[in-house]
Amino acid sequence: xxGIVAAWRxxxxxxxxxxxxxxxxxxxxxxxxxxxxxxHEALGLGLLFMAAGAVCSxxxxxxxTDKFGAVSITRVIAVLYTLSLVLLAVAGSFWALAxxxxxxxxxxxxxxxxxxxxxxxxxxxxxxxVMSSFHAMWSLGxxxxxxxxxxxxQLGMTVMQHFLLAGGVVVGLALVLSWVRWTSRxxxxxxxxxxxxxxxxxxxxxxxxxxxxxxxxxxxxxxxIFLRDVTGAAESVAALGYAVFSVTMVAFxLAGGVVxxxxxxxxxxxxxxxxxxxxVLGVVSAVQPQLALAGFALMGIGYAVIMPLAFSxxxxxxxxxxxxxxxxxxxxxYGGLLIGPPLIGFLAEMLTLRLAFMALLPLAxxxxxxxxxxxxxxxD
Numbered sequence: 001x002x003g004i005v006a007a008w009r010x011x012x013x014x015x016x017x018x019x020x021x022x023x024x025x026x027x028x029x030x031x032x033x034x035x036x037x038x039x040h041e042a043l044g045l046g047l048l049f050m051a052a053g054a055v056c057s058x059x060x061x062x063x064x065t066d067k068f069g070a071v072s073i074t075r076v077i078a079v080l081y082t083l084s085l086v087l088l089a090v091a092g093s094f095w096a097l098a099x100x101x102x103x104x105x106x107x108x109x110x111x112x113x114x115x116x117x118x119x120x121x122x123x124x125x126x127x128x129x130v131m132s133s134f135h136a137m138w139s140l141g142x143x144x145x146x147x148x149x150x151x152x153x154q155l156g157m158t159v160m161q162h163f164l165l166a167g168g169v170v171v172g173l174a175l176v177l178s179w180v181r182w183t184s185r186x187x188x189x190x191x192x193x194x195x196x197x198x199x200x201x202x203x204x205x206x207x208x209x210x211x212x213x214x215x216x217x218x219x220x221x222x223x224x225i226f227l228r229d230v231t232g233a234a235e236s237v238a239a240l241g242y243a244v245f246s247v248t249m250v251a252f253x254l255a256g257g258v259v260x261x262x263x264x265x266x267x268x269x270x271x272x273x274x275x276x277x278x279x280v281l282g283v284v285s286a287v288q289p290q291l292a293l294a295g296f297a298l299m300g301i302g303y304a305v306i307m308p309l310a311f312s313x314x315x316x317x318x319x320x321x322x323x324x325x326x327x328x329x330x331x332x333x334y335g336g337l338l339i340g341p342p343l344i345g346f347l348a349e350m351l352t353l354r355l356a357f358m359a360l361l362p363l364a365x366x367x368x369x370x371x372x373x374x375x376x377x378x379x380d
Contacts, residue, residue: 006180007122008130012137013177014074014115019141020170021085022108023246026142026220027149027239028159030228035159036094040353044345046098047221051339053102054109055331061110062327070118070323075178077114081107082171089160113327120315120322132256132308139253139304141170142220143246150239198328202320204373205313208269209333211363211370212306215276215299217340218360219245222353223296226283230354233289244293248300256305265309265374273367276302280360306367307333309374316376 033043065073084104091097119134145166152162198206223241227233252259260268279302282295310333314325347356 003181004122004125007125008133010178010180011115011119011122011134013174014078014111014118015134015137016141016144017078017170017174018081018108018111018115019138019143019246020145020148021081021141021167022220023142023145023242024148024163024166024170025085025088025104025145026242027146027224028152028162029221030224030235030238031153031159032088032091032097033225036091036097038094039349040345041349042094044342044349046094046101046342047345048339048342049098050101050105050108051342053105053107054112054337057106057109058113058327058331061113062323062330064323065114065117065327066321066323070114070121074111074114074118075175077107077111078171078174078178081111082167085163085167086160089158089163109330113323113330116311116326116330117315117323120311120326123312123315129257129260129312131312132253132260132305135304135308136250136253136256139246139249139300143243143250145170146239146243146246150236150243153236153239197331198314198325200319201373202314202317202325202328204370205310206329206332208367208370208373209307209310209329210336211366212272212276212303212310213333213336214340214343214363215280215360216303216307217337218344218357219296219299220337221341222344222348222357226353226357227289227292231286231289231292233292237289241293241296245296245300248297249304252301252304253308256308260305260309265313265376266371268305269309269371269374270368272302272305273364273371274302275299276364276367277361278302280357280364284354284357284361302364302367313374313376 029043038046061073061077084100084107087100088097088104091100119131123130148162148166220242223245224238227238227241228235256268276299279295279298282298283292286292286295310329311326314329315322317325320328343359344353344356347359
């Protein structure tokens with residue numbers, strides 16, 4: 001059992017790193033936007049490049065993970081992902097930012113596929129649902145990354161200083177904690193298509209993940225701007241939006257294993273969809289920062305277990321190798337995480353930011369409708 005606990009700690013460290021780098025970036029989006037004087041539409045377009053980078057990376061990483069093993073691929077990409085964060089701080093124009101966001105998104109997406117494949121191996125060794133605990137560590141990392149943005153603003157640090165210090169500390173700790181003996185399974189992986197799209201039963205799994213991830217991505221990249229521009233919050237308070245969202249997501253993901261074991265994945269996902277819908281309504285109706293923060297907290301509970309359940313279902317599919325299955329669901333799932341922000345940006349430019357967030361409501365309702373797809377394959 002000591003070996004399996006060490007393996008859990010290693011994977012958890014990688015999830016924390018991945019979430020922290022994303023949270024660090026998300027917390028400083030307003031500063032980057034202001035420095036480059038970007039409109040909502042321009043920022044949304046830039047974030048679309050991040051989504052494109054991730055989607056392009058999924059099939060490549062899925063095949064590499066199946067061929068060389070999840071452990072080695074995860075560690076290599078962890079370093080490259082950290083280095084790509086620093087690039088975002090040196091962008092001096094919109095197109096430079098777009099190019100660097102493509103690179104950042106590619107490594108973010110690559111690490112998502114590899115570390116989730118590693119997590120699935122550990123979950124199978126545990127023989128009980130622990131995937132949500134790994135995603136809790138991702139949310140913990142994202143929350144800590146967002147809080148580091150709050151501290152950086154309070155201390156008057158530049159974006160570059162913040163990214164170098166926070167990124168360096170997190171990747172150093174993660175690499176040390178992840179250094180354990182673990183042999184990943186490997187399998188021959190065919191060439192496949194340019195994009196890793198799900199097929200068969202995984203199609204609905206992917207769309208369920210998409211609905212949750214669109215909302216999660218929207219909160220990550222727009223909560224700070226929503227709080228500042230719509231509710232009039234100070235910059236330091238606005239940086240807390242994603243932190244509050246992440247804290248409640250961590251709490252429910254940590255409890256997710258027990259909840260899923262007790263009520264099953266379908267009922268748990270439906271509960272999440274209802275909470276997400278109520279959270280969206282709370283955010284769009286808020287006129288004060290405190291009310292919006294409460295809505296973001298409820299959305300964190302709602303979206304908490306959707307992605308873990310989708311990846312567990314994909315990794316245990318009887319017809320598709322784990323790396324490819326996870327990559328295909330990630331194309332829709334994490335693709336949604338990254339497409340959500342530009343979608344909100346475009347809608348905000350055409351309507352208002354408040355009305356743009358309203359688009360998340362029907363997506364939350366779709367989670368309730370599609371949750372049956374997350375039932376374990378053995379029970380289908």
